[in-house]
Amino acid sequence: MTISNIQQFDEITGQVLGALYESFPVPRHLLIKQFVEGGFTFDEHMAADTPNERGEFFIACIEWLAEAGYLTFGDQSHGSGFISAVLTAMGLEALKAVPSSLSAGLSLGDQLVNATKSGTKSVLGGLAGEVLSVGSRLVTAHFGLPG
DSSP, rough: OOOOOHHHHHHHHHHHHHHHHHHHTEEEEEEHHHHHHEEEETTTTEEEEEOOOHHHHHHHHHHHHHHSEEESSSOOOOEEEEEEEOHHHHHHHHHOOOOOTTTOOOOOHHHHHHHHHTOHHHHHHHHHHHHHHHHHHHHHHTTTTOO
C-alpha cells in the first residue's frame, strides 16, 4: 500500500513535534536516521551516505514546519538533519491544547509523545493534523483574520 505525501508528512510531523514537546525547552537534534528508516543511500561519487528521496522528504517537512512557525532550528547538519531544534511559542501553545472532544485529559503534545513511544503511526498522523489545525487557528486569532 502506498502512503500519500500528506500521510507521510503527518507521521513525520507527529514524531518530530512529539519529540520536541518531550524535550522542551531544551533544544534537540532532528536527525534523519532517528525519524526515517532508510533515509540515506551511499553515493559512490561522494563516498558517503547522502539523503535519498525519503531523507529529502524529511528535510522538506522540517523546513516547512519552521517556515510555518511551529519550530526553529540553529542550523542544518550537512544533509543529516537539523541542529538545536526547539518548539516556538506557537508550536508549544498548539501542543498544549486539549482536543475539544475531551473536556479534560491529555494535551495534544502528551498524546503525540505517547503515540511515538508506542509506535502507533496511524494515531500520529491524526494528532499531527489536529496540532496543525490548532496552530492555524492561533495564527488566525493573532492576526485577526477571518477563520
